[in-house]
Amino acid sequence: MHPDAMVRGERVPHGGEPDRDLLDFSANTNPETPDGVDEVYADALETARRYPDDDYPEFRAVAAEFVGCEPDRVIPTPGGLAAIRLGIEATLEAGDAALVPYPSFGEYAREVRLQGAVPQFLRYDDLVEARTTLLEGVELAVVCTPNNPTGDAADPDALAALADRCADAGTTLLVDEAFLGFTDRPSAATVVDGSTRENVLVARSLTKLFGLPGLRAGFAVASGELRETLETGRRAWSLGTPAARVGAYCLRQDAFVAGTRDRVASERDRLRHALGQRFDVAPSDAPYLLCDVGDRSVDAVIESAREDGVAVRDARTFRGLDSHVRVAVKDRAANDRMLEALDAKSAAAVSEGDENSGRGPIRDGSETGNEPDE
Structure with missing residues (x-):
């Protein structure tokens, strides 16, 4: 920052x-949490007497299955906001511009400003349709789906097309899917081919869907050089043992x-x-x-x-x-x-x-x- x-x-x-x-x-x-969470947490708390495995293989594998991507694309983070911050830190330098939706989550603009960058506001549904000429002037574009507070989710095909235009403009696309788990819509991690579109970062939160906002568990999904940057830049022991264990357990509760x-x-x-x-x-x-x-x-x-x-x-x-x-x-x-x-x-x-x-x-x-x- x-x-x-x-x-x-x-x-x-x-x-x-x-x-x-x-x-x-x-x-x-x-308002509900999956049955069995208490027991998983209690067992994990005893295991927390030692440092967690910083590779988090179980958590990565389960998270990847949940959104439909490869495990090595998953970056564990202590909540969805931590994934957003990590992506913005990796993307923006002082003086850069970022396209930020409104009305939408206030932390986008705040995190952009904390990097010394400049948020440029665009109505959230117009942002999904942003043309290449507009994207060429920004380093980062942010989409929230479903948007908070309006509640409407972006069309997956429209998101994929936006990712293509961002790639043409040299712009990173950050897709916040904090509430997408409440829907049956596919993740941008699946809709956008990570093998060909390495400019897309997906941020996911576990704690809203599973009723555990104080647990702080989430992850990012990225590919290529962006993925390597996020993996290098994430904090060591990104998730505490209880968060990693409970998070992996919850993601299996179909x-x-x-x-x-x-x-x-x-x-x-x-x-x-x-x-x-x-x-x-x-x-x-x-x-x-x-x-x-x-x-x-x-x-x-x-x-x-x-x-x-x-x-x-x-x-x-x-x-x-x-x-x-x-x-x-x-x-x-x-x-x-x-x-x-x-x-x-x-x-x-x-x-x-x-x-x-x-x-x-x-x-x-x-x-x-x-x-x-x-």
Whole structure:
């Protein structure tokens, strides 16, 4: 990182509610974890009396199988954000430019700036369609799929085409797939042929899908010279033994993943219909929904929910959003409590068929200094 940028830099806001008495709908994590995790963690904790194998062969093999690539392309990292930082560190120098989506995760711009580089904001869906002439002016382009906070996933063919244009422009493409595991869409690690496209970096997070955000486990996927750079640059013992063991175990739980996807899809449709009676709710492929509260006060909506014991996400910190909240998709009982707190529970019983399919307005990113966030 660039020393001056570290001095000038700031933290960015994220979801996650510290008050344990509140039901947290501000963070997009699975409320369930796979059976058997406790035992795996306890066994790994005893093994943690010695340093882990820095090659992480089991973790690499299972992670590679999960996304559909070769094990030697996997770079273990302590969470998806660590993979993002590693990729940005390997790609950008002071003064370089990076194409960053909005509204989207705030750490992209922050990490770019920490390298002394300059983020150039482009609406997230326009970024996927960015032409070669635009890409030629940047060293890095970032895509989040499904995008956070809007929830829509990029078309795999469009991503592959973007990777081709990035290669022609000499631009590295970083694809953040933190929430892709909640869908059945293929990873860019599979869609983009790593043997021919060595300019693509995929960042994956395990902890959201498996309900263990405090474990900090994830990985990057890359090929060729970029892969070698990431492997050399990653920290020694990138994953603690518990994170590596539990992560590998979770990635093998196919039934848990399938059940989670079914539950999220079903509950997301129900919530979108119910919330759509009060708000303008964006379509989503992710375990969260972006709601435009319209003329209502965002502060009042958030405070009213808190008074009823539920924390929802203030989405105004995302660049381009000024009247939005974001809510996670949890289990049915918790979701009903959230609907009640937002005065939308009665709508949940209404038969579907008149589902709101509108999307709230997303402003031009130049209109606000707000940054995207998790």
